[in-house]
Structures are given as structure tokens and as C-alpha cells.
Amino acid sequence: MVHEVPVSSEYRYGFRDRDVSVYRAPKGLNRDLVIEISKMKGEPDWMTEFRLKALDIFNAKPMPTWGPDLSAIDFNNITYYVKPSERRGRSWDEVPEEIKKTFERLGIPEAEQKFLAGVSAQYESEVVYSSVKKELEEKGVIFLDTDTALKEYPELFREYFATVVPPSDNKFAALNSAVWSGGSFIYVPKGVKVEVPLQAYFRINSENMGQFERTLIIVDEGAFVHYVEGCTAPVYTTDSLHAAVVEVIVKRGARARYTTIQNWSNNVYNLVTKRATTEAYATMEWVDGNLGSKVTMKYPSVIMKGEGGKADILSIAVAGKGQVLDAGAKAHMLAPNCTATIVSKSISKDGGAVNYRGLTMFGKNAKGSKANVKCDTLILDDRSISDTIPYNEIKTDDVVLEHEATVSKVSEEQLFYLMSRGLSEQEATQMIVMGFIEPFAKELPMEYAVELNRLIQFEMEGSIG
């Protein structure tokens, strides 16, 4: 299994194509810039006002006093908006060669192929390629970049935008609300089941550039959608900030799955707010893979407002040298008979720190609800650390909460066993790690599982010998 994944050595060291951006905002953040961004996008007044209000909230809110150290982020040294081309590509043919070349050099042809099948891709701050498969259109599914959605479906957009994550939620949600750009917008009409996963490709390719995409997904009653985003980034020398907001609204009896693999370069602050709400008998599934970054703070959440809601949150986090991954999950059960299943797999190596931070909340109407939390940690060497920080809030009787946490090290016996069959120490370690995250990998679409294998392999290459 380990041997079949092709290795692209280029990827590891990063690369950068000539910058094709047409407009690049000056560094730093103020009201004029926010107004400028909104004007350039031709937004309605309510959005401009929303952005400005969010900016005030951002300025007023202190930095989080808990979690990893964020003091090195210099908000005045970040480019808040970059527009790569004047025109949005309507088909793959129209996507600039320069950009295609960059995607190719990412060395992930499997995922690239999927672009042609009906995917939107985010390149820098703007979506350059966005097309919806014809059959999706026929079913009434809307799949657009968020900016276009605001233009084309203003009422639908306004009805749901910022209803799950208001700007006041946290400092980085406020920042995103002020300067957001790009991201995906999906609306799935009642009863429509989208069989093909909808995919987006994200990438930061501009030094010191913040990426503030905003994703909004509405799955109407009885409908289903699986949205997949993957992220790779080349290596840069100065710090970058990624502060995205993802909102998912899952209506009665509907189901949504949101799959992410992120592999930011080691200088990115990845501070993402992902939250879903479920109505009665609706299911939300987060599948969240986090590799790379300097600091990640990400806790995919589900607020179960309706009876019988279901949340499945499956995540992995891999922290290497100089990295702090503070990841986890939040399940708020606010109605009777809800179910939350949280599985977290954490790996730390080369002195990295990986934490599981999670919240399981049973509200006073949560009678008959159940939550099962399982956190497994694999520590690869003595320099690396891990912590499990579960919070539980229980405001009613008659609920079940199970929590299980394991911490293990790659044992000498396991390594000896695998090596005694001819595998090198690196191959053996990789195999143990791949086995550890297998429950996660098997939930991924095929090409993403292949990609994850490769990313893990890159991660492991540096760590041994």
C-alpha cells in the first residue's frame, strides 16, 4: 500500500509561479479597504454595511485568551484582498494557463480531473473556475462561488448568510465577515440527492496573503450533498493567515457531509470557524483532516436544534516540528433524542503539539440524547506532546455520554515486527501511522484517500533518520 503512492519531491519544498494577480490591496486593514473590497465586487449596500459592522466587532474583540499562542500574527502586515483576474473563467478552457500550470504542479492529477466534471476551484482570493454539471442544474442545485451567489441569488443568500456564524462569534469570524472573498455556495433543493461529491480546491499562492473564504451550504428538506475541499500550499518564509468561515444549514430529514483535507505550509495560521445547524431528523457529518500549518484552531461544530438530529464528526490532526494543532469538535444537543459521534485521531512527531479540544453539550431539552466521544493519539517520539481537553455540559437527565481516550506510542515491538518482514523503519512507521488513521481515510473519496496517503508520506519522510 505504501509503495504505490507516487512521490513528487517538488511538492515538499514548495514552488511559486509568476504572480498573475491583477489587483492586490495594500497591506493592513481599515474601513476604506473594506469599502473598497465591497465596491470592487459590486456588492449591495447591506453587505458593505455588514462588512463594516464586522470590522468594528473585529477591532473591539480581544484575541482569544485560551489555546495556542497567536501573538505573532501581525494584522497590519497581511494583504486582505487579491483578485487574480478580471474575469471569472466559465469553463476550464478559459482558466488562465498560468493558473492551470500551478494546479498541475501540485502533482495531484486525480483531483484535477475532477475539476472538469463540475467543480469550483478557489485560486488565491477569487474563484477562477466555477461550473456546475448540467444535471445538477436540471435538479435545481446551485453550486457557485460565494461572490457570484450573492449577485445571482441575493434573496436566498441574504436569508441564510451569517445565520449560523454571526460576526460576533469570535474575533476571526469577525475578521472573515469584514474581508471575506470567495468560497463556495451550495443550495440543494428539497428531496434532491446529489450523488457526486462536489469538490473545491483551495490554495494560497501569494506571500503574506490572508485567505478569508466564506462557504455557505443549504441543504433543504430531505436532500443530500457531499462537499469536499482539499488544501495544499507551497512553503513560504513569512507568516500567512487563513481565517475561513463555513456555515451549513441542514433542514428537516436532510443530510450533509463536508470533507476537508488541509495541508497548509508550516507558516500558516489556520483559524477556521465551521459550524452547522440541523433541524429535526437531519444529519451533519464533518470529515476533517488537518496536516501542516503553524497553528491550527478548528473545532467543527453541529448545533442540533431539531429532535432526532445527528452529528458525526471525524477528524485527524498531524503536528510536526514547530506546529501546534488545536483541533476538535463541538456538539450542541438542544432537542430530544439527538446523537453525536465524535472520533478524533491525533498524531504528533518531531516535537509537534497536537491537542483535542472538544465540547459535548446537552441542553435542557436534550432528553434521550446520546454522545460518544473517542479520541486516540499516537505520539511518534519523546519530543512530541499531546493533550486531550474535553468539556462536557449536561443540563438534563436521561442522556448518555461516553468518552474514551487513548494515547499510544509507536512501540518498539511493532516496529521490530514490521521490520523483521523487510520494511525499513520509515516504511514501518508510515504503515503504523496509516493504520492509525485508516478509520478516517476510508471515509474519504478515493482520490482524496490517495492524496492523504501521499501527504502523510511527505510528513513522515522528514521525521525519521
Place this chain on the structure above:
Amino acid sequence: MSQTVHQPVLQIEGLSVAVEGKEIIRGLDLTVRGGEVHAVMGPNGTGKSTLAQALMGHPRYEVTGGRVTLDGEDVLEMSVDERARKGLFLAMQYPSEVSGVSTSDFLRSAINARRGEGNEIPLMEFVRKLDRALKALEMPHDMAGRYLNEGFSGGEKKRNEILQMMLLEPKIAILDEVDSGLDIDALKIVAQGVNEMLSERLGVLVITHYQRLLNYIRPHYVHVMMQGRIVKSGGPELAEELEAKGYDWIKEELGIVDEAVGQEA
């Protein structure tokens, strides 16, 4: 018409091994050639398993003296995986469990590690070999899809060790207490698997506490280990004698009071 068959040779000369500073094996000599089956027997605590682990290169076993060569190459200089790729195999007494890694994926990786890059086993050939070995060991087909040794019974683990041996085709195989935890039917099947592989290309070192395995895998040579050394060697009749009379007569013959390691004669 003559066909050259490579007959491997494992040569152990004056081997001494310590665990946590305590010398367990002291000056052991043994030569195993292709086509031969050697049995190393002896009571508990005499260093039999230490011999197996040290030959494979377990990091906790420190070689303090002597030489080990496989086809003239210095084994002690090699890392564990190099030893394996050169054709040494150890069927372990307590195989590790590896969650999330299917037995068949593991086997294919191991075979390919042995064969080297650019010479990977074609998938269909692998499937055929695996099927044949599973059938020979009367293992259910879905066993190969299960995670490596995870949730396997003691007997299933032992069969899995022999399955790996059949697929990896080593030059020298060391079977460490492969009979423990096996009922008589399973023992017969495992022995059958080993016997099928016997040829000039394979030398086998069977480490066992009990003689009963040797009813099914007939050794050419039997060695008795006490106090970290081979104290007596003979043919298959020695195993039968041990079965009938126990170990005490050897101790008397050699003037050994306590056969365990660390007790002087």
C-alpha cells in the same frame, strides 16, 4: 542436466547475547544449511527465545560476542529489515498487532520490500500466491482482509506467521515456539505448511519447548540448550529420548544443577 540450487548457510560462531546487561547466551555455535531442519530444545529460561530474537536483531538484545553470517555476509552488521531482505525470517512467539493495516496489504508491502523497487510483485501473482497459502493453512479467505493480527486468536496469529513465511520465501526460517497455543489439528496444518516449503533453498530452525511439534516437523538435528549454550546435539532420536525421559538425565550427564541462564555448572 544439472540445475544449480542455491543452498543457503546460516553460521553462528561463539555467539554471546546480553539483555539489560545480563548475559543470556554465551558462546553458542550452530550451522543451519538449506534443506536442513534443526530443533533447539530445552527447558524454560535457557535462552532459546533470546537466540531467535538476537538473530533477527531485536534492539533490546545486545550481541556481546561472536559472529553470525548468512551466505558469508555478516548478519550482525545488518539492520533488522536488511536481515529480512537477505532472507532471514522469524516466526514470532508473540506477533504484534497493527490496527488499520490489512494483512494482505502488509504482506504485499513486505514482499515488495524484499523484491526491491521496480520489481514489485504483479497483483494477480500476489493474489494467486495468497490464495494458495491461505488454502494450505486452512485459513478463511477473509482473514487476509482483517487488520494485521488484531483480534486474532493465539492459533490464528501462529498460522498468520506461517502464512507470511510461505509468501516471503525466506532462506533461513526461525520458528520460535510456533506450537504454543495451537491445538493438535492446527499444529498439523502449520507443520504441513512448513513441510511443503522444505527444500534445498530453505533451512529451518525450530525452537520448541515440547517434543510434540517434532512429530510433525521432523528435524534432522536436535540440540539441547542449557545455561545459554548448546550442551548436547544429536539426531531425531534425541528428541524422542527427551520426550521419554525429560531433561534431568542430560543435567546429570553434564553435571548441571540448574539449567537456567546465570547458574554456573
